[in-house]
Amino acid sequence: MLTRLIVVAIGYVFGLFQTGYLLSKYVLHEDIRTKGSGNSGATNALRVFGVKAGLITFLGDVLKALIYCLILKLGFGAQFGDQAEVIMLYGGLGVILGHSYPFYMNFKGGKGVASSAGVLFAYDWRLTVILLLIFVVIVYLTRYVSLGSLIAVGLLPVAALIFHALSWHVIPAAAFAETIILMLILVALCTWAHRANIGRLKNGNENKISFKKKGTEK
Numbered sequence: 001m002l003t004r005l006i007v008v009a010i011g012y013v014f015g016l017f018q019t020g021y022l023l024s025k026y027v028l029h030e031d032i033r034t035k036g037s038g039n040s041g042a043t044n045a046l047r048v049f050g051v052k053a054g055l056i057t058f059l060g061d062v063l064k065a066l067i068y069c070l071i072l073k074l075g076f077g078a079q080f081g082d083q084a085e086v087i088m089l090y091g092g093l094g095v096i097l098g099h100s101y102p103f104y105m106n107f108k109g110g111k112g113v114a115s116s117a118g119v120l121f122a123y124d125w126r127l128t129v130i131l132l133l134i135f136v137v138i139v140y141l142t143r144y145v146s147l148g149s150l151i152a153v154g155l156l157p158v159a160a161l162i163f164h165a166l167s168w169h170v171i172p173a174a175a176f177a178e179t180i181i182l183m184l185i186l187v188a189l190c191t192w193a194h195r196a197n198i199g200r201l202k203n204g205n206e207n208k209i210s211f212k213k214k215g216t217e218k
Contacts (some may be wrong), residue, residue: 015097020042033105062121066121069122093186
């Protein structure tokens with residue numbers, strides 16, 4: 001348990017690297033927290049500052065999770081044995097918490113979708129590609145980034161179980177329940193972060209994404 005707490009704590013520190021906030025403040029000389037939704041994630045960066053800023057923010061938030069998870073998986077995998085991937089998921093959870101709830105930004109950061117993608121890529125890039133394609137198709141058809149994020153992340157435990165059943169990515173028996181529970185926690189965090197978006201989707205007034213011009217997000 002101590003190991004799990006330590007990797008979560010270190011992951012939280014990794015998550016504190018707020019790409020969107022740092023980009024807006026030190027490169028664009030604005031504060032993303034005062035723009036659009038006030039969210040520091042890639043979607044708000046895209047809406048407020050354009051495609052280039054959105055892409056840089058997305059990649060930065062993916063990489064901070066991916067790098068830390070690969071350090072745990074490749075650097076300490078042999079030490080953790082059958083628990084290696086579940087320990088890695090704990091680390092990824094820490095990054096997402098740091099990203100979503102940075103203490104120096106009054107615990108208001110991004111929604112953790114890009115960082116979740118980094119965690120999943122370290123877990124299994126094939127699974128990540130499938131979920132990313134689902135995300136892209138949903139966003140392309142509906143123009144709702146929030147809907148694509150919710151469905152793609154929500155399908156994570158199901159996809160992991162399918163991969164396990166097909167022996168594409170077998171989850172060790174000793175870590176099976178813990179792995180699925182952690183994935184469900186990631187789904188819960190994503191759902192909670194998008195609670196306002198869910199309300200707007202239900203009411204039919206959720207903002208749609210546009211790649212042609214800047215806008216604002218509610």
